[in-house]
Amino acid sequence: MIRLEGVTVLYRERAALHDIGLQIDAGERVAVIGPNGAGKSTLLRVVAGLLRPAAGSVELGGVRLDGLDRLAVARRLAVVPQLPTLPFATSVEEVVALGRLPHEHPVRGMRPSDRAAVAAAIDRVGVGHLLGRDARELSLGERQLVLLAMAVAQDAPVLVLDEPTVHLDLRHQVEVMELVGDLNTRDGTTILAVLHDIGLAAHFFPRLVLLDRGRIVADGPPADVLTPERIREVFGVDPEFVRLGA
Amino acid sequence: MAAPLHPRARRAGRLTSFVLLPLLASLAACGPSAVVPTVPPGATSSVVPAATATPAPTFPVTVTDDEGTAVEIPAEPQHIVSLTPAATETLFALGVADRVVAKVEDIAAYPPEADDLPVVATFQGVDVEQIVSLEADLVIAGGGNPSFTPISAIEQLRRVGIPVVVLYARSVEEALAGIETIGTAAGAADAAADVVGSMRADFDELAAATAGLDRPKTFYELDATSKIYTVPAGSLYAEMLELAGADPITTDDSYEISLEELVAADPEVILLGDDADYTTVDDVAARPGWGDISAVKDGNVLAIPAYVLVTRPGPRLADGLRALILALHPEALD
Amino acid sequence: MSPGSAVLTARAGPAGRLGLARRPVGLAIVGLVLLAVALVAGIGGGTVAIPPGDTLAILGRRILGLDIAPTWAASAETIVMQLRLPRVLTAMVVGGGLAVAGAAFQGLLRNPLADPYVLGTASGAGFGAAIAVLIPVRALVLEFGLLHGFAFLGALAAVFVVYKLSRVGASSPMTSLLLTGYAVGSLLAAGLAMAMYLSGAGLRQIFAYLLGGFDASSWGRLAVAAPLIVLASVGILLRARSLNGMLLGEEAAAHLGVDVRRERAILLALASLATAAAVAVSGLIGFVGLVAPHVVRLVVGPNARLVLPLAALLGASLMVGADLAARLLGGIPVGVITAVIGAPFFLALLRRTRSGYEL
Numbered sequence: 001m002i003r004l005e006g007v008t009v010l011y012r013e014r015a016a017l018h019d020i021g022l023q024i025d026a027g028e029r030v031a032v033i034g035p036n037g038a039g040k041s042t043l044l045r046v047v048a049g050l051l052r053p054a055a056g057s058v059e060l061g062g063v064r065l066d067g068l069d070r071l072a073v074a075r076r077l078a079v080v081p082q083l084p085t086l087p088f089a090t091s092v093e094e095v096v097a098l099g100r101l102p103h104e105h106p107v108r109g110m111r112p113s114d115r116a117a118v119a120a121a122i123d124r125v126g127v128g129h130l131l132g133r134d135a136r137e138l139s140l141g142e143r144q145l146v147l148l149a150m151a152v153a154q155d156a157p158v159l160v161l162d163e164p165t166v167h168l169d170l171r172h173q174v175e176v177m178e179l180v181g182d183l184n185t186r187d188g189t190t191i192l193a194v195l196h197d198i199g200l201a202a203h204f205f206p207r208l209v210l211l212d213r214g215r216i217v218a219d220g221p222p223a224d225v226l227t228p229e230r231i232r233e234v235f236g237v238d239p240e241f242v243r244l245g246a
Numbered sequence: 247m248a249a250p251l252h253p254r255a256r257r258a259g260r261l262t263s264f265v266l267l268p269l270l271a272s273l274a275a276c277g278p279s280a281v282v283p284t285v286p287p288g289a290t291s292s293v294v295p296a297a298t299a300t301p302a303p304t305f306p307v308t309v310t311d312d313e314g315t316a317v318e319i320p321a322e323p324q325h326i327v328s329l330t331p332a333a334t335e336t337l338f339a340l341g342v343a344d345r346v347v348a349k350v351e352d353i354a355a356y357p358p359e360a361d362d363l364p365v366v367a368t369f370q371g372v373d374v375e376q377i378v379s380l381e382a383d384l385v386i387a388g389g390g391n392p393s394f395t396p397i398s399a400i401e402q403l404r405r406v407g408i409p410v411v412v413l414y415a416r417s418v419e420e421a422l423a424g425i426e427t428i429g430t431a432a433g434a435a436d437a438a439a440d441v442v443g444s445m446r447a448d449f450d451e452l453a454a455a456t457a458g459l460d461r462p463k464t465f466y467e468l469d470a471t472s473k474i475y476t477v478p479a480g481s482l483y484a485e486m487l488e489l490a491g492a493d494p495i496t497t498d499d500s501y502e503i504s505l506e507e508l509v510a511a512d513p514e515v516i517l518l519g520d521d522a523d524y525t526t527v528d529d530v531a532a533r534p535g536w537g538d539i540s541a542v543k544d545g546n547v548l549a550i551p552a553y554v555l556v557t558r559p560g561p562r563l564a565d566g567l568r569a570l571i572l573a574l575h576p577e578a579l580d
Numbered sequence: 581m582s583p584g585s586a587v588l589t590a591r592a593g594p595a596g597r598l599g600l601a602r603r604p605v606g607l608a609i610v611g612l613v614l615l616a617v618a619l620v621a622g623i624g625g626g627t628v629a630i631p632p633g634d635t636l637a638i639l640g641r642r643i644l645g646l647d648i649a650p651t652w653a654a655s656a657e658t659i660v661m662q663l664r665l666p667r668v669l670t671a672m673v674v675g676g677g678l679a680v681a682g683a684a685f686q687g688l689l690r691n692p693l694a695d696p697y698v699l700g701t702a703s704g705a706g707f708g709a710a711i712a713v714l715i716p717v718r719a720l721v722l723e724f725g726l727l728h729g730f731a732f733l734g735a736l737a738a739v740f741v742v743y744k745l746s747r748v749g750a751s752s753p754m755t756s757l758l759l760t761g762y763a764v765g766s767l768l769a770a771g772l773a774m775a776m777y778l779s780g781a782g783l784r785q786i787f788a789y790l791l792g793g794f795d796a797s798s799w800g801r802l803a804v805a806a807p808l809i810v811l812a813s814v815g816i817l818l819r820a821r822s823l824n825g826m827l828l829g830e831e832a833a834a835h836l837g838v839d840v841r842r843e844r845a846i847l848l849a850l851a852s853l854a855t856a857a858a859v860a861v862s863g864l865i866g867f868v869g870l871v872a873p874h875v876v877r878l879v880v881g882p883n884a885r886l887v888l889p890l891a892a893l894l895g896a897s898l899m900v901g902a903d904l905a906a907r908l909l910g911g912i913p914v915g916v917i918t919a920v921i922g923a924p925f926f927l928a929l930l931r932r933t934r935s936g937y938e939l
Contacts, residue, residue: 079832095828098824101836378655402798
């Protein structure tokens, strides 16, 4: 589904990503982890087509990304953004409805099918109780769920999440992660999430990609990726694995 | 048509005093200004059917206004609107007051018979709609650069088909020609010829009275509250001063003169013109830097209470000249 | 019925207060009726009052060719057809154009305090006008003088300079635009002040232009300005989708399928064109472009597809009303009326935007 080969991205003459090779098949659920500055956000933006690599190729669904216009990309790949600011009072429905942008009629706007998709997304993510509220007045966790609903409304086979649990309390972190897992297992959506919380990543994702200073240093199941040596080397901390309860 | 400064307006906005001054005074590029008007009687600027024996004015008539526009007046105007104080005076002097329906605001409020006329123009602007609703068929407007009557108003009036004659006099001769133009346009060419004739006689007489006299260097003050304003070269002001037997200190079209220039010119006489209403002779003497000027040292600072007449190119222009001579060479009037 | 399908019927802004908010067609009708009332009031009202009945009859007779016997003076007809009608139509077009441009700038810059003049158009126009006054040439092209032409070009040039200069910033393009707009605007304002200082006699002309007004309206000028403003506004309306996409920021917009760089340039160009044409025709009249979009958003939410056309209708009505008020109050400049009404609204708006900027 997503395929990167030899991708190198330069940022101020420094390689933010160096010779990245990554293949994610349809239906996979992958988390990208790594310390700050490792290049996680850069990788996300390359995958989403916002950044053109200096070298290498990016394919989405078998098609080269640089051959697709923004609308075509948006129909194939949805991104749940980090919490943006809203300049105007915007209802929850309006935010979710934005997800239909790549599908709605350019001039006339949403068709009944679009409105149905919005309704379905709201139900799927479970934010129906927030209808009619101004999105700016929601809690961070609620807002993140609304953004997730927006991405679901976009109806794309690939869902990319950019640090979806930052600023969230524990309950909402779990809620978001469980939803994401559900979207993957029930709807078959391919998931790529950038996470900073390796515990969360390890718990909810069957495959982790560990980035360090622009390179992939490990790619596989959590147990294989998160070895004490690797954690010590990449994150610079001495890990202690504690098993809580059963 | 030139009009003196509006003291109320100036007091209302010292900050914009330098706006009012050039706006309301005639702004002249260098124009010919004869010291003594000796143009033979007769038409100067317009196709005038007057000066013949026919008593009734013939319409339609076409006059050329001071901007060179040929204005056609199809029939004798019955609803004349005057947009300059000079035109108001002129129309009344020509005996067509019964056909004048509206006027511009005039601080000097002359003639008193015009008091009852509705005002359709002030310093703020011209009420074109009122003029249209009064069914105006002739409008006399003021020109100049910048235009006394806003150009947009002139254009709008012309666009709805009302003849607009734009006048601004940069010399005595042009002022007289303007009166004749108004006469022709209003169907009172004979009366205009009479008025102009008698004015010419006055001018000739007054000019002759001052002809051989000493010409003191004269500073004619328009305003000096912040910047100093005086008469531009080639303006009606300058010619009037010359006719009055003065050697006027002049400046360029900005009307501004610096204190250094003034002191260097060292006038022998200072005349308080447009600011005579609110400036006293003592005020002038007290100004810093002015004490060295000959006129101040010798006490030759005089006010011209009739300053309005000095540049109002209407029937009383000769009275303005007389007022100037009274200040400069009173002995010539005996 | 699941909560989600409630969205099938509810299309309003937060807590869609009015029942009307659910039916944009109803709102459009309200807007059109308001505009029609403003039109008749604006045409009939003024220092010479013409009763609404006569106004409608004159319009019917002259425009629709209806056979109505005149019960009014010929001068009334002249006033309506030659003076008032072009004036009111100009006010409508300018008000509508400024509202659409204002909404576009607000959406593009994601700043509720933005108005059509935010990127230096006002200062550019003023500066251009002042330069024109300094040049002692009186030229007339299509009934527009040198002043209008220079004001138009000045406005466009200012935006162009701001756009080019803002591209080299490290901050987000929109912040960069805003800040550059402020800087360039200040510079041009200084230039304007200098030009005004040097202008001497022409100062009054510059002032009159800056204060704005519809005194000099004519059919000829309307014929030139209206197509520009209307076409630019329609162009913006057709791009409502891109404006909606920008609601969550440029990156989110790109993820939603908006070609951000291209749309930003096109929307900026169209909004600036409409603003420049409006400013060239009627000077700098503020607050309509700021206030109209906000009032509409209060009722229908931020969906640009609804906001843009409704704001145009409201802006047009507001401008006609402001011009009428200005005329009835003794010919004070229209900009004063819009400021008197708009400033309190603006302050109220500031108090409401306490939330919405913070995360």
